Every structure is written in C-alpha cells, then in structure tokens.
Amino acid sequence: MRRIPTLAIPCAGICLVLVAALVPAAEADQKLGPGHARYEVALRWHASRWTLDGSERISFENTRSHTIRAVWLRLWPNGQASCRRPLITVEIVSGGQAGPSAAACTARKVMLRRELTPGSRAAIRLRFSERVPLGNESYGHVPGGPALLGNALPILAVTDRTGTHLEPYSRLGEAAYSLTSSWRVKLDLRRGLTAATTGTQTGTGSPSSGLRRLRFAASKARDFELAIGRLHARTTKAGGVRIRFLDMLPRGSATSKLRREVLASARTTLLADEQRFGPYGAPELDIVQTPTIDAAGMEYPEIVFVEMTDSSAGADSWRKTAALTAHEIAHQWFYGLVGDNQWREPFLDESFATFVSGFPSHPCKPGHPLAGYPTSVRLTSTMGFFDHHPSDDYYGGLYGGGACALRDLRSGFGPVRFDAFLRHWVDTHRYGVATIPEFVSAIRAAAPSGFDVDGYLRASRL
Ligand SMILES: [Zn+2]
Structure with missing residues (x-):
C-alpha cells in the first residue's frame, strides 16, 4: 500500500504521452525473454545524501524465437517521481543507445548495437544515479530506519507472446515483473554501515580509507534488493x-x-x-x-x-x-520462486501468500470467497483496477477473498490431493513464471471426479 499523492506526470521530450503497458511483439512467440541474464553491478552509497551511484553490465541471451533489436529497462524508482524530476537517471555507456522512455519514465528502451539472433548473447553497460526519498515506501528511508532500496536497480523488462511488459507503477501493490537471473554486486559504503541484500556476502575489502567494499552474489534471483544502515x-x-x-x-x-x-x-x-x-x-x-x-x-x-x-x-x-x-x-515461494506478473495477476502472489501463511484476516463464507464485494472485484483483477478502487477491495477482496478461494479449492479437492497439487504447481514453475490461465488448466487437470470446476471458477471469479 503506497499512499503517495497521485502525481500529474508531465511528459517532456521523448517521454511517451500515453502509458504504454504493452509494446506488441512482432509475432506470437511463446518464449519469454531476454533470458539467462547476468548482472554485474558496482554501487557506491552516499549516506549523507541518501544517493546511490552505480554501473551495471547486463548480459543476456535472446531466448525468444525471433531476432531482437532492442531491450527495455525498468527504472522503478521513478514510479514515485515524475519525468521532470526523476529519482533515477540512466546513461547507456556501451552495447546500445538510449531510446524513448515510457510508462511515466519507469521504462527506457535500449536500441542494441547489433541485432541479436535467437540463442545469441549480448551485453549493455550503463551508469545510473539515484536518490532514495524520505518516506515509508519500500524505496525510501525514515528516521531511525535503514535506507530501503526495493526495486532500485535497473532491470530488464520481460517480453512474452503478448509483447514487452511495461506496466505502470502501482501505488497500492507491486508491479515488478522479471526473470530469474544471476547477480554479482559490489557495494562501497562508509565504515560503520552495512547492508542486508538478496543473495549472500562473498567478500569484503577497503577501496580507500573510510570506505568498505562488500561483495554479494545471488545465482538465481529475479531481482536484487538492499537495505543499508547501522x-x-x-x-x-x-x-x-x-x-x-x-x-x-x-x-x-x-x-x-x-x-x-x-x-x-x-x-x-x-x-x-x-x-x-x-x-x-x-x-x-x-x-x-x-x-x-x-x-x-x-x-x-x-x-x-x-x-x-x-x-x-x-x-x-x-x-x-x-x-x-x-x-x-x-x-x-509465491513470487520469488514461482514468479508472476505482479501488476497483471496479483492473485498468484498475494492470495497465495495469504493462504499459505494462514492469515485470511476476514471471515470466509465457504463457496463464496468474494461475498460482499462488488461484482467488479475479481481474482483476475489487475493492479490497474485495485489502484483505482477502495483499498479494501485489494486487502479484503484479493488477499482475504483470494485466500478463501484457495481454501475452498482445498476443501473441494480434499487436503491430500490439494497439497500434492500445490506442491506440483511449485515444482512445475520453480524459477519460472506462472499465469492464471495456467493455474486454471492445472485445476482442471488435477480436479477429482465430481468436482465442479466451472462452478468453482464462477464462484471464485477466476
Ligand atoms: Zn504480500
């Protein structure tokens, strides 16, 4: 939940006037890409200014079936800012040229130096500078707390058969969508400070007096986050x-x-x-x-x-x-290992995490998980819907109602069959990306005889 004021975002220069949630793919291509990315990141944290300077080398494979000429970067810090006063700026150093920005400057196109045929690898290098704002966001800092750097690093956008995903920032929930990658990160920071991160710390050094250099690695993570403080x-x-x-x-x-x-x-x-x-x-x-x-x-x-x-x-x-x-x-498990497009299908991460942690905070009416919510509230609703409706539709309807729908499924399947079904779901999509249509297909495939799948889907608004 991010209660920042709705910003009128002025578009200047090459900033696209309309939020482009999807850049259509040339032709239907079932494969996601670019994939098998390796991020090598060097960061320097300036504690007195709450700023982070960095350079990043991103190498990746064209895992799709067609030649590509460009990739897109997501620049999520700008979700809390505007194109006129961005929180992160990026300069492409090699491997390509900066193209237009989109999605209120949370996305930047990079035209590759050479077109990339399927199965080939390329790399781009970039420099960036960002400022972590005061505020209790997951990208922000508050008195007495660490600097939280959630979704702080430039990351490749995902292209699938429907196009390149440039969903907008979500004020209420999450919008990040990325593929599992490997990360090697070094972070320079003042002595006395340390960092919690994705991955593990693999080494330390002293680049100069007063500075520490921490090295981290994560071999399979779909993003890399940090929290810095004493x-x-x-x-x-x-x-x-x-x-x-x-x-x-x-x-x-x-x-x-x-x-x-x-x-x-x-x-x-x-x-x-x-x-x-x-x-x-x-x-x-x-x-x-x-x-x-x-x-x-x-x-x-x-x-x-x-x-x-x-x-x-x-x-x-x-x-x-x-x-x-x-x-x-x-x-x-439900976002980290089994990834999803959090803006388009928050059911797959929020409802599942709520169900798994046994925390449906509102009473469920068996067989009617969304009872009391307007019919427009569906478990297939996107953050585009929830961002423009009362927050209870999101926390009560999607988290609570979604968890209740999974509880109904467990009751309809029987606990043994359901638990095996959910375990199989994780095994099938581990380190990948899942979708709601795939979940519905999995329900149909695993349902016991006599279980009314269509009735369940109707009642659950799936
Ligand atoms: Zn959650």
Whole structure:
C-alpha cells in the first residue's frame, strides 16, 4: 500500500504521452525473454545524501524465437517521481543507445548495437544515479530506519507472446515483473554501515580509507534488493538456510526478545513452507526491520522488509508481527520462486501468500470467497483496477477473498490431493513464471471426479 499523492506526470521530450503497458511483439512467440541474464553491478552509497551511484553490465541471451533489436529497462524508482524530476537517471555507456522512455519514465528502451539472433548473447553497460526519498515506501528511508532500496536497480523488462511488459507503477501493490537471473554486486559504503541484500556476502575489502567494499552474489534471483544502515545482525539456521534478522533497534531486553522470537518464528515458518513446497532454494534469507513501511511489509527475492519496533514482541503486537513475517516468507515461494506478473495477476502472489501463511484476516463464507464485494472485484483483477478502487477491495477482496478461494479449492479437492497439487504447481514453475490461465488448466487437470470446476471458477471469479 503506497499512499503517495497521485502525481500529474508531465511528459517532456521523448517521454511517451500515453502509458504504454504493452509494446506488441512482432509475432506470437511463446518464449519469454531476454533470458539467462547476468548482472554485474558496482554501487557506491552516499549516506549523507541518501544517493546511490552505480554501473551495471547486463548480459543476456535472446531466448525468444525471433531476432531482437532492442531491450527495455525498468527504472522503478521513478514510479514515485515524475519525468521532470526523476529519482533515477540512466546513461547507456556501451552495447546500445538510449531510446524513448515510457510508462511515466519507469521504462527506457535500449536500441542494441547489433541485432541479436535467437540463442545469441549480448551485453549493455550503463551508469545510473539515484536518490532514495524520505518516506515509508519500500524505496525510501525514515528516521531511525535503514535506507530501503526495493526495486532500485535497473532491470530488464520481460517480453512474452503478448509483447514487452511495461506496466505502470502501482501505488497500492507491486508491479515488478522479471526473470530469474544471476547477480554479482559490489557495494562501497562508509565504515560503520552495512547492508542486508538478496543473495549472500562473498567478500569484503577497503577501496580507500573510510570506505568498505562488500561483495554479494545471488545465482538465481529475479531481482536484487538492499537495505543499508547501522544494522545489527543476528542469525539462525533452518536446515541449510541461514536466516538473518537485521535491525536498528535500541539495546534492551525488549529488543533481545524480539530478535529471538523473530528468528525462531521465521525458522519454523521456513521449515514448514519447505515441507509443503520444496526447497527454499538459496543459502540465505534476510529479514530487515524498519520502524514503519507502508502496508507493514514488503517481499523481495531472499530479503523482506517488515515493520517492527522494540515493542513488537509484546503480547499486543506479536501475533501481527509473526503473521506479517510469515506472509512475506511465503512470498519466497509465491513470487520469488514461482514468479508472476505482479501488476497483471496479483492473485498468484498475494492470495497465495495469504493462504499459505494462514492469515485470511476476514471471515470466509465457504463457496463464496468474494461475498460482499462488488461484482467488479475479481481474482483476475489487475493492479490497474485495485489502484483505482477502495483499498479494501485489494486487502479484503484479493488477499482475504483470494485466500478463501484457495481454501475452498482445498476443501473441494480434499487436503491430500490439494497439497500434492500445490506442491506440483511449485515444482512445475520453480524459477519460472506462472499465469492464471495456467493455474486454471492445472485445476482442471488435477480436479477429482465430481468436482465442479466451472462452478468453482464462477464462484471464485477466476
Ligand atoms: Zn504480500
């Protein structure tokens, strides 16, 4: 939930006048691309200015069936800004030339130096500079908390059979859509600061006096996020996964209790989710405390941001804190491993994470998961719909109602068949991207005889 004011976004120069959500593909092509991307990123964090300078080399394969001449970058920080006063600016250094921007400057086309035939690789290099604004967004900073850099790094947009996806930023939910890639990131920052990130830290160095250089790697992640601050870290192990809790809380017994309880609860959740859906698939999970964040939590690959204070382990708030953390951990499977287009089909990540974490916060009427919501609210609704309707349609209808619809499916299938079905769903789409039509097909294929699939889909507005 991002309650920023609606911005009148002035378009200047080559900024497209209309938001182009999709650039049509030349011909129908079932394959997603560009794929098998490798990001090599060098970052420098300027703590006093809340700015990040970076360079990025992105190499990728044309995994589609046709020759391509351009790729698109997503520049999500500009979702909170305007084309006139962008939060991130990018310069293409080699491998291509900057083309037009689109989607209110959250997308930039790059014309490749050479056309790229199917199966071939190319690389572009770019430099960028960005400013993390004051505010409790997942790209922002608040007093007493770390700088949160969610969706901060330029990343390749996805092209599929319908075209290149340039969905707009979502004020209420998420809009990112990307393919699993490998990441090698080095980060220079002032001594005394540290970072929680996607992936794991692989080394440290000292590029100059007063500066530290941290190196990170993630072999299969669909994005790379960071949180930077004077972070205290405490860790535990869950099977082969190291869970780290990183916070900026004051010392004291309440903080110590919170650290213990967050790690214990996260460990239980992660092991239970692995039991249900298979391996977490990465060596580390970072849980980052922030004093306040809109919607109270945000998930990214191998890192989550969760709102907590040192009283969050108290009797009044622990239940909410534990449920929030469990919800964000569930997203590691339902968005992180089984990816989706979060703007077009938020059902596949939000409803699933709510169901998995056992947190339908509103009462369900069995067989009528969206009872009480206008008929326009559907589990197939996009963030384009939810961004322009009451927030309860999103949190109550999609999160709660969507979780209830999955509960109805479990009840119709029977728990054993349903649990195997969901495990198979994760196995089939692990590290890939899933769609609602594929989910509907999977329901049809797995439904027991006598289960009225069409009746279920109608009642669930799927
Ligand atoms: Zn969620």
